[in-house]
Amino acid sequence: MTDINNETQFRQALKQMSMANQREAGALFVEQVAYLADDERITFAIRVAKNKDPADDELTAAHKAAKAAAIDCYTRCGSDADWSAQAGYFVARAASAIVSPEKDVGRDGPAWTAAANSRLARTCSIIDANDEAESQEAGKQYRILEDYLNKLNKRV
Amino acid sequence: MSEATLERGLNALKEVIDTPMALFFSSCTHCGMCATACLFYTETENPAYTPINKVEPLRRLWEQEYTLVGRIKKALGMSKPITDEELEEWKEYAYNACSLCGRCTMVCPVGNDITYMIRKMREGMAASGHTPEGLVGASTRAVEIGSPMGVKLPALQAQARHVEKDTGIDIPFDVEGAEYLMLMSSMEIMNYPEYLEAVSRIFHAAGKSWTISSEAFEATNSGIQIGSSDIARQLVSRVVNAAEKLKVKTVISPECGHAYTAIRWEGPNLIGRPFPFHVKHILEVLDEFRAEGLLKTEGFEDARMTFHDPCQLVRRGGVVQQPRNLLNMVATDFVEMKDHGIMNWCCGAGGGVSANEDAEELKMKAFNRKKHQLEELDGVETLVTACANCRIQIEEGLEENEIDMPVVGLTELLAEHLVEENKTEG
Numbered sequence: 001m002t003d004i005n006n007e008t009q010f011r012q013a014l015k016q017m018s019m020a021n022q023r024e025a026g027a028l029f030v031e032q033v034a035y036l037a038d039d040e041r042i043t044f045a046i047r048v049a050k051n052k053d054p055a056d057d058e059l060t061a062a063h064k065a066a067k068a069a070a071i072d073c074y075t076r077c078g079s080d081a082d083w084s085a086q087a088g089y090f091v092a093r094a095a096s097a098i099v100s101p102e103k104d105v106g107r108d109g110p111a112w113t114a115a116a117n118s119r120l121a122r123t124c125s126i127i128d129a130n131d132e133a134e135s136q137e138a139g140k141q142y143r144i145l146e147d148y149l150n151k152l153n154k155r156v
Numbered sequence: 157m158s159e160a161t162l163e164r165g166l167n168a169l170k171e172v173i174d175t176p177m178a179l180f181f182s183s184c185t186h187c188g189m190c191a192t193a194c195l196f197y198t199e200t201e202n203p204a205y206t207p208i209n210k211v212e213p214l215r216r217l218w219e220q221e222y223t224l225v226g227r228i229k230k231a232l233g234m235s236k237p238i239t240d241e242e243l244e245e246w247k248e249y250a251y252n253a254c255s256l257c258g259r260c261t262m263v264c265p266v267g268n269d270i271t272y273m274i275r276k277m278r279e280g281m282a283a284s285g286h287t288p289e290g291l292v293g294a295s296t297r298a299v300e301i302g303s304p305m306g307v308k309l310p311a312l313q314a315q316a317r318h319v320e321k322d323t324g325i326d327i328p329f330d331v332e333g334a335e336y337l338m339l340m341s342s343m344e345i346m347n348y349p350e351y352l353e354a355v356s357r358i359f360h361a362a363g364k365s366w367t368i369s370s371e372a373f374e375a376t377n378s379g380i381q382i383g384s385s386d387i388a389r390q391l392v393s394r395v396v397n398a399a400e401k402l403k404v405k406t407v408i409s410p411e412c413g414h415a416y417t418a419i420r421w422e423g424p425n426l427i428g429r430p431f432p433f434h435v436k437h438i439l440e441v442l443d444e445f446r447a448e449g450l451l452k453t454e455g456f457e458d459a460r461m462t463f464h465d466p467c468q469l470v471r472r473g474g475v476v477q478q479p480r481n482l483l484n485m486v487a488t489d490f491v492e493m494k495d496h497g498i499m500n501w502c503c504g505a506g507g508g509v510s511a512n513e514d515a516e517e518l519k520m521k522a523f524n525r526k527k528h529q530l531e532e533l534d535g536v537e538t539l540v541t542a543c544a545n546c547r548i549q550i551e552e553g554l555e556e557n558e559i560d561m562p563v564v565g566l567t568e569l570l571a572e573h574l575v576e577e578n579k580t581e582g
Binding site for chain 2: 080089103135138
């Protein structure tokens with residue numbers, strides 16, 4: 001049984017995963033916040049990332065679409081902050097991370113980048129709601145990753 | 157602010173005509189070199205976008221009011237008065253088609269500071285009410301809320317909590333006696349919160365004390381962009397008051413071009429006294445850390461990289477070598493664009509252009525210059541810059557032109573390679 005109770009354990013667990021598994025786990029994080037964007041391009045990226053062996057052109061198309069979704073909803077310099085739209089921007093960035101070509105995957109890997117951007121999306125929705133509550137997204141992600149790794153271990 | 161009227165606008169224009177301005181007008185030889193230096197002209201070939209034409213109403217006013225020939229012509233009814241209709245037409249030239257990038261000033265053979273003239277022309281435009289709606293909204297929010305994008309303190313605090321959770325490093329607010337006061341742009345808070353994470357990790361690793369002021373965290377100054385010295389002064393004063401209250405030694409302007417010009421170069425003149433603290437751009441501070449051995453990195457980027465110089469950093473501030481020193485720490489395959497450093501071409505969205513929705517099409521045309529610069533390079537894979545507004549314009553331009561190239565902020569890039577000897581886990 002895998003137990004994840006803090007950020008260090010979470011990031012170490014992600015680091016040890018293969019690229020395909022990182023994409024899949026990242027897709028699970030994005031799924032939690034995808035409704036904040038309500039964009040088919042995000043759904044497409046999640047579907048591709050969950051595919052164990054996506055074709056290169058499928059990955060490229062999903063990445064391009066997710067990046068375009070992010071650019072469509074960023075907040076322009078000097079315009080009035082729309083935190084609801086901004087949540088969509090971070091969802092799209094998270095989706096873009098899970099289908100990034102290997103050469104563009106940062107040092108942190110797709111799953112961590114997706115996790116961080118999904119948390120930012122949640123933070124934006126909290127700001128939008130004028131809610132003072134702390135985001136619980138990180139804790140949710142720990143549970144999701146535990147489940148994922150436990151299922152993965154059973155398969156092996 | 158008082159109600160905007162043509163009379164107020166004309167008075168504001170008369171007020172900005174000082175000796176340098178009069179000299180600039182009387183020495184202009186109409187050579188057209190400023191046109192060839194302006195990307196709004198080169199990418200559209202619209203003669204109305206010639207930089208010196210953007211101040212034509214101001215020039216006529218100078219002639220009519222302050223020259224003998226002009227006064228005679230005016231008395232005889234031989235010169236055209238400046239009207240609301242004309243200023244409304246000039247709104248497009250003075251705001252949408254000018255990013256105050258300063259390239260025209262660099263090439264003027266008689267040394268006229270055309271950018272300064274356009275900046276001053278905007279004072280009259282604002283006083284007469286001929287300003288783009290987007291900039292009016294941004295300036296109103298900056299005065300009333302403290303951010304041109306309406307970002308309130310709780311939003312920044314929420315982003316700070318997110319960073320603290322990810323890094324395990326505290327984001328210090330209102331710490332009296334800290335060495336540095338860190339300003340942020342709303343663009344970074346909203347679109348690139350990884351900047352805050354990067355600086356917190358770098359400063360933690362360097363062992364330097366810093367703080368954010370809950371009373372003045374915003375670096376940008378829409379008063380400069382719209383052309384209202386009153387607003388600009390008010391916004392600068394907030395930062396000065398906060399810096400003095402917290403007794404910091406240095407105020408850091410973030411990865412934003414015009415914010416740096418506003419606080420560092422225009423700031424003391426706006427408030428009418430020298431600052432009792434230094435003002436530096438984040439890249440200047442990081443380069444100092446590098447020189448002192450406080451910024452250590454490991455590993456190199458494989459990608460071929462280039463750097464887009466934000467206009468206000470290089471032309472107004474001379475911050476040319478610092479980003480290159482820093483890039484040298486992490487990039488092994490770095491190539492320069494043909495016109496780089498002080499003659500770099502603007503991204504097309506600075507000086508308030510990006511805040512004007514009706515400038516959308518024009519700013520994308522202006523981006524073509526950057527696109528050509530990138531096409532001239534052989535196989536460049538990543539573009540690095542140090543201004544959030546440049547970054548988003550370039551990302552949008554690349555997307556529009558179907559060019560797949562990541563755009564990254566230099567501070568974040570350095571943080572990716574940071575050696576953290578006393579790493580705190582979140």
